[in-house]
Amino acid sequence: MPPSQFGAQLVDNQALSGGYFTLRFACDAACGAPLSGIEPGQFIMVRGEWGREMLNPRAFSVLDAQADGSFSILIKIYGRGTAALSALRPGGAVTITGPLGRGFSAPADATQLLVAGGVGLPPLHLQAKRAAAAGRPEAVEMFYGGRNADDLVLTEPLDDWGVKTTYATEDGSRGHQGFVTGALEARLEAAKASGEAVEVLACGPTPMLRAVRTMGLAHDVRTLLCLEEEMACGFGVCLGCAVPVRGPKPYKYCCSDGPVFDAREVRWS
Amino acid sequence: MPPSQFGAQLVDNQALSGGYFTLRFACDAACGAPLSGIEPGQFIMVRGEWGREMLNPRAFSVLDAQADGSFSILIKIYGRGTAALSALRPGGAVTITGPLGRGFSAPADATQLLVAGGVGLPPLHLQAKRAAAAGRPEAVEMFYGGRNADDLVLTEPLDDWGVKTTYATEDGSRGHQGFVTGALEARLEAAKASGEAVEVLACGPTPMLRAVRTMGLAHDVRTLLCLEEEMACGFGVCLGCAVPVRGPKPYKYCCSDGPVFDAREVRWS
Amino acid sequence: MSAPVRTNPISPDAVDLTTTFAGLSLPHPMMTASGCFAYGQQFAHFMDVSQLAGLSTKGISPAPRMGNPLPRICETASGMINSIGLENVGAEAFLAEKLPYLADLDVSVWVNFFGEDADAYVRCAEMLSAGADRGIDVLEMNISCPNIKKGGIEFGTVPEVAHRLTKRCVEATSLPIVVKLTPNAADVPAMAQAAYEAGAVGVSLINTITAMGIDVRTRKPRVATMYGGLSGPAVKPVALRMVHQIHTKHPDIPICGMGGILSGEDALEFLMAGASCLQVGTANFSEPPAALRVRDELRTLMAELGISNIPEIVGCIGRHDPEPTYAPEASWT
Amino acid sequence: MSAPVRTNPISPDAVDLTTTFAGLSLPHPMMTASGCFAYGQQFAHFMDVSQLAGLSTKGISPAPRMGNPLPRICETASGMINSIGLENVGAEAFLAEKLPYLADLDVSVWVNFFGEDADAYVRCAEMLSAGADRGIDVLEMNISCPNIKKGGIEFGTVPEVAHRLTKRCVEATSLPIVVKLTPNAADVPAMAQAAYEAGAVGVSLINTITAMGIDVRTRKPRVATMYGGLSGPAVKPVALRMVHQIHTKHPDIPICGMGGILSGEDALEFLMAGASCLQVGTANFSEPPAALRVRDELRTLMAELGISNIPEIVGCIGRHDPEPTYAPEASWT
Ligand SMILES: Cc1cc2nc3c(=O)[nH]c(=O)nc-3n(C[C@H](O)[C@H](O)[C@H](O)COP(=O)(O)OP(=O)(O)OC[C@H]3O[C@@H](n4cnc5c(N)ncnc54)[C@H](O)[C@@H]3O)c2cc1C
Ligand SMILES: Cc1cc2nc3c(=O)[nH]c(=O)nc-3n(C[C@H](O)[C@H](O)[C@H](O)COP(=O)(O)OP(=O)(O)OC[C@H]3O[C@@H](n4cnc5c(N)ncnc54)[C@H](O)[C@@H]3O)c2cc1C
């Protein structure tokens, strides 16, 4: 689906634990369902009716999108824009640009280990949902980490879908105590021992992604990282969201070449 | 009452005819009733939670203020600020600075002819209300003009108070056809003929005020004009709201010396 | 207060939006600005690009450039700072890969260009001349390249240096050259004059204002190069002033105005200040078809104000009526 | 992305906000800016004025000035334009009528001053010297007076001229002189250096940026003098850049920073850029006690970031870590 710009209204704003919110929107009637074919990891740019002090739109991964044109995002208050969105009431209007970027593809032969942290959950949550909908919940496994149990949201659907989950919290209040990368490391070791084909799909805070990348490279498994860079346009024209890469050119663009990048490609020290 | 800055929440937002709105606010509990002693013509500076693209607060005359701390204003959409206020819902927070400026004093010996146009109504409406409350509704007479009947709002209370009213509309849909200054001219002639002592208090669009000033000077009756100038601070420090005057200094300040000025003082050509 | 200029509203259909810039006839004043429209293709998803009056490409240098390290952008109050580093595909690849798409659009194609030194400017102008019969209409010479090393700053700030550079480029190409001015110069009208006298057909302005943001948590600048360029509505008042200054001092110099244009009213302000065509930059990021919306709003606003054509109002700003003189002793009437 | 500088949060009580500017000890960095605080009295309704570290008065000239015709102000995106015309009561009336109130406040009193020509500057400095033992702490010399006729522009934009003027004023008074710089100069660090070498104890910046707004209905400029000065959050990125440029080139010159400060985070940005005290201007109009709120927010933010004192962070901005070098041929790991 090529991107377009369209209006939407908030249908529902649900406060979750840990300061998270899910916002569900309906597209303007005339727009159809521009996001229904979205790939997990693809994103939208969102702008509210908040004037031009906040000049540029904000990027959000799509948590889910329905055939009726409705779609939802998961947010946490970071600055003014996310604060304004968290305060949006039903009926509140936003302008959406999307779908943008390239997402994850569905599991093929290797088991996909989905590693999520913080607001990096949506791409992997949707990836799990899609796998389950395709009758292959066992093709993915969710590794989801946070500071404490409140930080882990929207976990019930994962159980409903029959997706295997491993949780990790820094304070041990849910699942393993420690970082999610500890649990991932153990899983990768086990796969190596058994000769099982696995790949890693990760989205979350940059320090987590750096650790996942190092681990994936060390284990020589295919590792895909869904990155965040500050964006002005979201569709490849401002060149603001450069990601340093190896290869024939020094930079690619998070918004148009990504946000999903192969860990081997990313030029991080 | 010296001015202060305080918070308030919208209690009620009433759309009237002609694109006017009355907004009623309650002061934050801790503030008491900072506006209850306001003089008609005094004003407040209002700022909503709309960020800093609109940097400065907006000036509004007080339409009424109660001892319980509630107060109201009459607005019409002019630009972004008034549009944002018109869309404010109950519970919406604003920051108020006031009371500011110098208003009209209560009628003494001369009958006060109150000349109102557009959003210039509030000072004169409150002046009429005060006169009625003091048991002297006959000490004031309202001359109120607009383009058409829809432009004339909040007229019922004037009748309730027993205030004599003369309306004028450009299309003749209510009261005299023509400008309100036509009716005023006739009234001033009558007063001159009968030797009755009158004075003129006017607030409204600048062309109206210019006409009233010329008329007042020609009839040699005391004429007070409640002026509007673009304001940044509202309390006499930015020097933005200069009003050219005769006298020992070339300018006075609309916010701190006014907004009420003697027509003889104003240096208009 | 001054009274509005009273003219009767007219029908939007009666508004003639055509304008002329340095002999170039345009169907309306709205173009898109360099670096804010890439090479155009991506916008086809969002709008009919051929509806634009024209567009200016990302700045082209003789060889490809890889751009600056991250972070490259940050938002500020009603504006943004960028430090992209003039990343571009280079003149050769531009001509081969990007120009054919643009040539087919039937809009005025302005190729924004620069060089790392004076010779590279001339070389770039020469290389791009090959596009003269392949769709390029104008070369827009960007003399404000904050990221160019030695001497580069003088191209944009010293009139004599700009004059010399412009002259060399004008002589090196058959294409008309528009010089894009930087607001960081002390005397912008002098820069415009220098460029015009050197043979440029007109000037465009403003480029971004050098600016900085700081991340207090990392104690680092918010763009990696420390300083970047400020654009967006925040700079509009500065841009308008500079357009008006040039138009007042040098009414013959055609001006393409830009800096924070977001609405038809913004556009009309720039026209009244003295610009005869306009570019929309940063606004494209949040709203890809912004320039076309601005065009439509401009038409509606002109109709409302009874303005039937553009030439009527270019540079029409008058002074306020003087106040009655003040005599301190004057007694009240 | 750079990682935050990790320091443990501390208690707000453990934050020491004291700062030193050119030998002047201040209890915290927050002052109010010239022209945005009048002569102070009106603010007593809204705040305890003596809680400020200092204040700068409306600009004073030797004789009273009546100011510019209307309109004098207009709002812009995240900013405003003013053309007040340096209206003031004059040095004599200032000393007699305004200074006594300020002297009683126990805050650092900076008297902003200017003259219509160089001699008037010197005369004003001399006249105000009479306030040296009556409460004046600093003379803030405004060398950017857009409304001053012939030659005035050069005071603020030509280093040699600024040096000469500063030197004469320094010699004319026993009071320390801080030179207030204009962002309209091409080379602001050179201006700072000129002022400092001429004997100024420090510099303050930025004054407003020359700007314009147009009322498309009246076809008139939105301030009567055509151009006015832009202030507010819109200019903050430009102000930060200039403060940082001066601090980087001339780390010894004490800087009082301003331009769009509205929050504790804004204040911290200016300190990190190299300012050691700060002024709040336009923000006072919408929120009279803005400078004290900013002080409180600064304390809270410093505590959160584990910054225990001001000197630790003045001019602490570092560069970003370089990216791993790029080798086009490099194969993937
Ligand atoms: C591809 C992508 C997907 C994302 N998905 C989500 C999501 O599903 N849920 C969610 O809560 N957040 C997500 N983010 C992060 C989200 O865009 C930022 O939190 C948001 O832009 C912050 O805006 P603000 O106004 O609240 O913060 P402010 O600090 O006021 O923003 C200032 C500027 O910084 C930018 N910015 C700040 N933080 C980030 C960041 N981490 N990444 C990129 N730009 C940033 C903003 O866009 C803005 O330009 C995603 C980012 C990207 C790039
Ligand atoms: C003493 C006083 C009393 C007023 N009382 C009322 C009232 O009771 N009801 C009402 O509806 N309006 C009143 N006004 C006018 C009201 O302040 C303006 O309509 C309002 O500021 C417009 O803001 P905006 O954001 O909608 O328009 P914008 O055009 O977005 O405003 C842009 C700027 O222009 C200023 N401005 C625009 N129009 C005016 C104006 N006519 N007078 C002063 N400043 C202006 C704004 O303050 C702002 O700075 C009063 C003005 C003054 C000075």
Ligand SMILES: Cc1cc2nc3c(=O)[nH]c(=O)nc-3n(C[C@H](O)[C@H](O)[C@H](O)COP(=O)(O)O)c2cc1C
């Ligand atoms: C991300 C970005 C990249 C830009 N790149 C260029 C460029 O390559 N060449 C150029 O002359 N101007 C460049 N500009 C400046 C714009 O063309 C324009 O002059 C400026 O942004 C002001 O207009 P605006 O406020 O509408 O954006 C760039 C601006 C931005 C925001």
Ligand SMILES: Cc1cc2nc3c(=O)[nH]c(=O)nc-3n(C[C@H](O)[C@H](O)[C@H](O)COP(=O)(O)O)c2cc1C
């Ligand atoms: C209405 C107004 C009047 C001003 N008058 C003066 C002045 O008399 N002298 C001076 O040096 N600066 C004057 N300034 C500039 C401010 O002191 C300050 O340098 C500038 O506004 C930037 O700070 P801000 O963005 O916090 O307002 C004035 C600014 C405004 C808005």
Ligand code: FES
């Ligand atoms: S956000 Fe503009 S190119 Fe990626």
Ligand code: FES
């Ligand atoms: S509005 Fe600031 S002095 Fe009147």
